[in-house]
């Protein structure tokens with residue numbers, strides 16, 4: 001009860017002060033940067049699309065996706081951090097688990113997707129370049145590939161270096177047609193914008209002002225790769241907009257954003273529960289968890305504060321981390337993300353004639369039933385030992401559910417920031433390593 005007015009007040013700051021200050025440009029010193037534009041971005045993109053299906057940003061994104069579908073067999077998406085995690089989370093949650101391995105017609109003729117520029121790992125970069133070369137014999141879409149390069153600043157070394165390398169390889173293959181095979185997503189100005197001008201690329205997208213990297217999944221940063229993979233981007237945006245409506249109007253106690261913040265915040269301040277385990281009960285959600293790891297860590301890990309995010313995938317990690325979660329230090333909350341229905345028909349364990357593995361008594365049980373027992377059993381075991389858990393139930397893993405989940409978690413992160421007086425935007429700490437890395441590279 002004590003927390004309720006504070007949560008309401010934090011919501012008001014996000015909905016009123018932040019939005020007004022951002023819109024007017026009159027941002028108090030201690031609130032800078034204030035990247036509040038992510039909040040109503042889904043509504044803005046959808047409205048624009050409804051009024052001009054051809055030339056709106058979303059209309060153009062869909063056209064680019066269709067163009068690449070007809071042109072190439074593979075797209076290499078270059079980006080790191082907020083310019084990478086969202087696209088990967090969308091792919092793993094909304095596409096077939098073996099999307100890249102499916103025959104072309106099963107992918108709706110859409111290109112396979114590969115991610116790079118998210119590290120400086122020599123062997124992975126070389127191997128992808130070799131694979132592209134190996135697999136790119138012949139003309140036409142079957143042998144072709146394209147680049148989507150995403151960097152808001154345009155100056156991030158990992159992505160910039162990869163772009164230079166992959167661009168050189170692509171030029172070898174397509175020669176003067178290079179500009180048709182590259183789609184940049186970047187800020188208005190910056191090195192990548194200038195480079196795109198110099199190459200003569202016309203099909204390009206903006207990372208909007210006031211949208212920070214880790215809050216950009218529902219801008220062109222996430223939507224363009226998603227559209228290329230055939231994800232239903234309209235449903236994704238509608239779901240995020242529905243979460244905004246819910247966040248604005250539902251009272252504490254019935255508001256999934258405020259309740260999630262409230263429970264996690266109380267555990268942190270009253271019981272020093274500093275590790276937030278996002279326990280996802282589907283393999284398709286692992287990258288959603290990793291996307292959230294970045295969101296929470298970069299947004300609230302400041303001023304010597306901020307909970308430690310940790311993604312676990314169950315039931316897999318019941319066989320690795322669960323011992324510690326059950327009996328280790330009492331510094332964790334398990335935030336379960338539970339899937340209520342699966343895309344595929346339920347697979348039963350099945351009868352075996354000789355029953356050597358003695359599973360026949362469970363023969364009629366299906367994998368969803370086993371999963372459900374694992375979830376309930378794990379929660380009961382944690383409850384018995386007074387280990388806190390929360391449940392977020394997704395009706396299914398699809399665009400409608402993850403669109404809501406992404407927006408919910410972004411909203412929760414900024415509300416918590418306002419609640420504990422930490423600016424959720426900006427990531428000044430990330431500059432530390434860059435300063436030394438660049439110095440060392442130039443000295444060597």
Ligand code: PA5
Pocket residue numbers: 080081082083150151152153154155156159212213214215298427
């Ligand atoms: O959340 C953020 O702002 C960061 O994680 C960035 O997305 C990341 O550093 C990549 O930056 P850029 O898009 O400028 O290459």
